[in-house]
Amino acid sequence: MSSENQVNSKHKIAIVTGGSRGIGRNTVEALASRGVDVIFTYRANQAEAEAAVAAIEEHGAKAVAIQLDTGRIADFDAFVGKAKEALRALGADRFDYLVNNAGNSYHAPISETTEEAFDELVNVHFKGVYFLTQKLLPLINDGGRIINISSGLARFTVPGISAYASVKGAIEVFTRYLAKELGPRGITANTVAPGAVQTDFSGGIVRDNPVYNKMVSDQTALGRPGLAEDLGPMIASLLSAENRWVNGQRIEVSGGANL
Template sequence: MTAERQDKSTGKIAIITGGSRGIGRNTVLCLARRGVRSIFTYNSNQAEADKVIALAAEAGAGAIALKLDTGKSASFPAFVDAVRSALESMGADHFDYLVNNAGTSSTATLANGTEEELDAQFSVHFKGVFLLTQALLPLINDGGRIVNISSGLARVAMNGRAIYGPMKAAVETLSRYMALELGPRRIAVNVVAPGAIATDFSGGVVRDNPAVNKMVADHTALGRAGTPDDVGPVIAGLLSDEFGWVNAQRIEVAGGMQI
């Protein structure tokens, strides 16, 4: 790292789950451009995680990748130990920002949704967010900030999202309770709810299927599907001091989809 990049560092550190791809990756890089170092997680693709580390360094801040499946809460104590070690390597013992971004897709309906899929979605989208945040609370600085990622599908019902949408709605309610309980520590908690974003999420359906992409564009006031570049800067902004008095809010980043 050059002296110029070292000077750019704010001293702030973020933890982002699911930071090797899509919105999480974009968030890591947006924060790096602001001089914020990151500890981010990846589930299986270490090669992609390594690319993010290199891109973050080019953007001006260091990043460390840790493997984690947020649907397996039994692994959280070991993950917290790994975070402690990562922080130590950064010359710190606490971090400032948490972005609960990692998620998995579901196209289940009320008619065909299984108990197994319901449990899997619950483990990642609600239980994982709750218990991982809880486990990391001793390490987050007072005055820190948390952003939980929801979805436009918590507001708008669509076919094939009968499990996924309600799970994200639960995260939004949880976020308000987090904001209330963490208020005495001056930790603000907000929600970012992306609309349909062109990534590899859900099999890349918005990015790779022209018919779906057009359908999204036709139902969006600004006339196109979203990209990670539309969402990452909003998350990074919400973590900044400029948004310090924004708390317990849901911000939909969807270009005016289905308004």
């Protein structure tokens, strides 16, 4: 079977990190609405994960939730073993789509950024993404798709978020290398860079702080911050066969922030 036929086969499976809430939750539901079965990770909240599984199943797709702290690289071998079990439960031994979405935030000026916080950001947003992707490469179908989530902050600057923005910049470089090295397998790799989104990320600052919400709105061409549902369908669309020739790109989804 050709690589293109593999990724276009009826039975598609995605692995999405951080799929129980926010952008990740909307992504897994958008994929499910397109008939894609989903294996997703959650860090701690099992109730949220179970709710996400139920939502996916309401779309007629199948789902498996696996607990994983994506900053704990030592746990990745065990996760791969669980992922293989989940694939078998879904009637497959390989998957088609990988979305590296899980993340955390950190706000501090350069003068006050701690090494501990910096290392945690690196582990979650760069080292973890790098080595989890490496571990999963033998399981992804030729002709598959990889999306790494970056941030608008890798293009424009907001004082106090330098460490977070820097590791997102590293992910954008890594994505281009994935696209080049995996090209012979027909696997594409792209970066999606959200702008400010109204979720509970960063303590819900964009959603819940009226001053910050207005500041983002004033700097955005479409006049408001993003919503999780602005991202999930876009990510699902980028994974589809219609976008098979998009590769090695950074696609910002920010409503036109800081133009």
